[in-house]
Amino acid sequence: MTPELKAGGLVLRALQPEDAPAVHRLINDWSVVRMLSRLPFPYPRDLAEQWIDSTRHDSAQGSAHHFAITRDGSLLGAIGLVLSDDRRSGSLGYWLAPSAWGQGLTTQAARRVIEWGLTVLRLEKITADAAQDNAASLAVLTKLGFAKTGTSSRRFVSRGQDCPIDLLELPRTTFLLEAQPPTEAPVPPAEAVPVAMEPPKPRTLLVVAAALLDAQGRILLAKRPEGKRLAGLWEFPGGKVERDETPEQALIREMREELGLDLTGSCLAPFTFVSENAGPFHLLMPLYVVRRWRGVPTPREGQTLEWVAATDLGRYPMPDPDLPLIPLLQELLG
Numbered sequence: 001m002t003p004e005l006k007a008g009g010l011v012l013r014a015l016q017p018e019d020a021p022a023v024h025r026l027i028n029d030w031s032v033v034r035m036l037s038r039l040p041f042p043y044p045r046d047l048a049e050q051w052i053d054s055t056r057h058d059s060a061q062g063s064a065h066h067f068a069i070t071r072d073g074s075l076l077g078a079i080g081l082v083l084s085d086d087r088r089s090g091s092l093g094y095w096l097a098p099s100a101w102g103q104g105l106t107t108q109a110a111r112r113v114i115e116w117g118l119t120v121l122r123l124e125k126i127t128a129d130a131a132q133d134n135a136a137s138l139a140v141l142t143k144l145g146f147a148k149t150g151t152s153s154r155r156f157v158s159r160g161q162d163c164p165i166d167l168l169e170l171p172r173t174t175f176l177l178e179a180q181p182p183t184e185a186p187v188p189p190a191e192a193v194p195v196a197m198e199p200p201k202p203r204t205l206l207v208v209a210a211a212l213l214d215a216q217g218r219i220l221l222a223k224r225p226e227g228k229r230l231a232g233l234w235e236f237p238g239g240k241v242e243r244d245e246t247p248e249q250a251l252i253r254e255m256r257e258e259l260g261l262d263l264t265g266s267c268l269a270p271f272t273f274v275s276e277n278a279g280p281f282h283l284l285m286p287l288y289v290v291r292r293w294r295g296v297p298t299p300r301e302g303q304t305l306e307w308v309a310a311t312d313l314g315r316y317p318m319p320d321p322d323l324p325l326i327p328l329l330q331e332l333l334g
């Protein structure tokens with residue numbers, strides 16, 4: 001299913017039948033239609049209804065995800081990812097009403113959809129194309145890190161002619177490596193910065209996490225909320241170790257802040273650790289196994305919580321560094 005995503009002040013959500021009048025009004029504009037290859041001009045009202053229906057069907061099948069781009073409840077445009085048959089790549093398409101142009105909104109919406117596609121859907125790359133005279137769209141794609149892979153030509157129904165198009169591609173690694181570091185990542189003290197102008201080394205981020213186990217041996221996973229880095233991915237509850245904390249103190253604090261649990265006096269059994277390149281930083285994450293605590297896990301930071309059997313862990317999209325933990329936990333709990 002197509003989730004709701006947040007991007008700055010924008011809400012990206014599945015299209016609804018009630019959107020048809022607004023979709024029709026906004027697309028039925030020469031400056032929009034002339035850049036969309038398959039649509040006629042004038043754009044008939046029933047095509048808007050048919051298109052919305054088809055997006056809902058695609059979403060149920062998982063073959064494509066189309067989002068209405070909305071701000072304060074008003075529809076401004078749409079953006080979508082059509083997946084390849086093997087579901088390893090997605091083709092990005094979008095349109096925005098002229099009244100919303102020039103505010104960076106397409107870039108904002110596209111960045112969030114791309115991030116979601118590359119992390120939650122685990123796509124390997126995103127492709128896109130644009131008419132060569134669509135300078136605004138090509139600028140957006142370049143800003144997002146897309147690189148031109150070739151050219152082609154396509155029939156534009158509204159223009160009644162074949163037009164040259166640029167083909168572009170954004171590999172998963174490019175996008176994830178260019179992601180901004182989290183704002184609260186520790187900054188090395190000034191005296192530790194070498195004077196020589198060497199390229200900056202990846203910073204190591206120390207994060208503690210817990211595999212909380214219930215009486216049936218299920219593990220508590222938390223889905224990262226919209227607005228955070230890696231939103232929509234499932235993780236082991238935990239967080240960054242502050243400068244003056246031990247990992248165990250940090251874990252006790254995080255469990256209280258995130259889940260309302262009291263772990264003081266509980267056995268915090270070190271299980272294993274992750275040491276992985278996580279894009280903008282290097283992640284060092286000890287994982288503790290915890291079977292006893294006081295309180296009932298309650299999502300206090302907008303997360304979604306689920307108790308998951310070890311055998312089902314693979315069904316929950318997780319950050320890359322967590323993947324090796326899955327077979328280890330399955331072995332522990334098998």
Ligand SMILES: Nc1nc2c([nH]c(=O)n2[C@H]2C[C@H](O)[C@@H](COP(=O)(O)OP(=O)(O)OP(=O)(O)O)O2)c(=O)[nH]1
Binds near residue numbers: 278
């Ligand atoms: N808690 C947790 N974090 C993980 C896991 N896997 C993984 O890559 N991480 C990353 C995501 C974050 O970049 C970082 C955890 O930091 P955090 O949860 O305290 O902070 P955050 O980025 O959510 O953001 P913020 O609260 O500082 O805004 O470690 C995991 O299984 N559990």
